[in-house]
Amino acid sequence: MIGTSTVEYFFIRVCILFLHNIAPVSILYSIHLLAVQYFHLPIYPERIPYPIHVWLIAEAVFFATVFIPLKYARRHSPIYHRSLSAECREKLFRSCNANVPNLEKYLCRWLMVSEAECIKRDNVKDFIRWAFFRPGNRHEQDQQNEAEIETYTTEIEKLIGRKLSPGRMDVKGLGQLLNEAGGSHRSLLWYNCVFVVDTIMYYKMLYNGFHFHRSTLSRFFTIFLFRPLTILTAYRSPVRHLTYWHRRHTSKKRLPVLFIHGIGIGLYPYTSFLRDLNRELETGATDDSDVGIIALEIMPVSSRITHPALERDVMICEIMEIMRYHGWSKFVLVSHSYGSIIAAHLLKSDRFAALIGPTVFIDPVSFLLHLPDVAYNFIARRPARANEYQLWYYASKDTGVAHTLARRFSWIDNIIWKEDLGIKAEKNQEEGRNVTVVLSGQDLIVDAETVGQYLMGSSSEARTAEKEETRAWKNRSWIGYGLDVLWYEQLDHAQVFDFENTRRPVIKVISVYSDTG
Incomplete structure (x- = not known):
């Protein structure tokens, strides 16, 4: 993530302006060429170099034949949303309400209204339907679930301490914005830039001792731009969709590491991190004590045109098959x-959790996901600073990312609570796992302060009333068992990977977890 300086601001705005206007310029140019041919007007090709002439035509053809059909198909694809039993809904509802610092502000942000007095009762019911009930025929939902929805609405009124105004405001809430999220056009030039970056990443990973496991040759054309270098590898992924980079594991005493990246441009931003992690784990290793690493590639959120994001159960099954293929019975999970x-x-997952040893979350978005911060910052916020424009254009507006968030993002599956972590209570306890969460104080996506308070057990009242306690959990030394937080006050989202002195403590944590797992 870039910074917030004036130079970076103008740089990112110029880049976006150029990339965003390639499509209209190429279309206008192609229309001009057609008009010239149709009306037999004179044309002066020497005014535009031939390579640019060909490029603009190719961009127009790509826009008309690839992007438009793709955008239409994705906009009309079904929304994945797992239904819950009434008992699970009630438990989730109470867990969410117990972890809301200010319920009125919470509703205002989700409903996208400015004042608490603007919150209408029917809008709250619509929000409850979106959040806790499977999308479908609204009339049918009302008939079957109206009593339950009414109970939740009344409970919210009790927590607020007043009756909500009847009626419905004509507003578009965050939930609706999420469902309607659409990507903007990406040019052939942009995908060629991605290709160059992907090629650099490929050689860096090979140089650092990783081997690429590709999908079948029949799936070569399912990722655009194509990756011809991947054909050269002798290693095959044992699953249909997921590809990954692998370093063999032979150690009998240490745990291997599974790494899962975030939204962006694939594994390229993590190559220095994976290189340093590889070197750290290699320290003192012999041929029969190598510590393995698997870095998954999540292509639907990596600036590619490819298959839709995998549903939860499919993803779990494919990762489990990869672990089984390499004989990993337990590993350190880093995400x-x-x-x-x-x-x-x-x-x-009941089937998978037993395989997971110590866990490291870096800039996680899954904690307190019921709060509107992540959704608002990623979808609804109007960018103003350089890093916000970078997030907005290169991540939020990517077609694959937009489709993933709009159609394949089920918050009831994606949220995780402290009790889901199975944290080890005491140092020598056999059951439970050690967990470290890395948070950045200037994170433009996650409300890191609130997440840190939640994880370390401090109430919102303590946060405002006892600043000494707040400083204590931020500055506490890493213990190595139970739940730990590494706090980087001056870093933005993903910047922990950019500097050796900030990624080094994270790598040390992973190495210790591999030793003691």
Whole structure:
């Protein structure tokens, strides 16, 4: 993530302006060419170099034949949302309400209204339907679940301490914005930039001792831009969709590491981190004591045109098959940002949780996901600073990311609570796991302060009344068992990977977990 300086602001705005206007310029140019041919007007090709002439036509063809059909198909694809039993809904409802610092502000942000007095009762009911009930025929939902929805609405009124005004305001809440999230056009030039970055990543990973496990040759054309270098590898992924980078594991005493990246441009931003982690784990290793690493590639959120994001159960099954293929019976789980969503699925899976040893969350979005911060900052916020424009254009507006958030993002599956972590209570206790959460004080996506308070057990009242206690959990030394937080006050989202002195403590944590797991 870039910074917030004036130079970075102008740089990112110029880049976005250029990339965003390639499509209209190429279309206008192609229309001009057609008009010239149709009306037999004179044309002066020497005014535009031939390579640019060909490029603009290719961009127009790509926009018309690939992007438009793709956007239409994704906008009309079904929304994945798992239904809950009444008992599970009630438990989730109470867990959410118990972890809301200010309920009126919470509703205002989700309903996208400015004042608490603007909250209408029917809007709250609509929000409850979106959050806790499977989307479908609204009339049918009302008939079957109206009593339960009314109970939740009354409970909210009790927690607020007043009756909500009857009626409905004509507002578009965050939930509706999420369902309607759509990506903006990405040019052929942009995908070629991604190709270059992907190629650099490929050689860096090979140089650092990793081997790429590709999908079948029949799936080569399911990822655009194509990855010709991946054909050269002799290693095959044992599953249909997931590809990954692998370093062999031979140690009998230490645990291997599974890494899951976040939204962005794939594994490229993590190559230095994986290189340093590899070197740390290699220290003192012999041929029969190598510590393995698997870095998954989550292509639907990696600036590619490819298959839709996998549903929860499919993702769990494919990762489990990869672990089985390499003979991993237990491992250290490390995830960053959106990767924490997949980590949450694994930790809450009865079939998979037993394989997971110590866990490291870096800039996680899955904690307190019921709060509107992540959704608002990713979807609804109007960018103003350089880092916000970078997030908005290169992440939020990517077609694959937008489809993932709009159609394949079920918050009831993606949220994780402290009790889901199975935290070890005492140092020498056999059951339970050690967990470290890495938070950045300037995170533009996650409300890191609130997440840290929740994880370390401090109430919101303590946060405002006892600043000494707040400083204590932020500055507390890493213990190595139970639940730990590493706090980086001056860092933004993902910046922990950018500097050796900030990623070094995280790597040390993973190494210790591998030793003691």
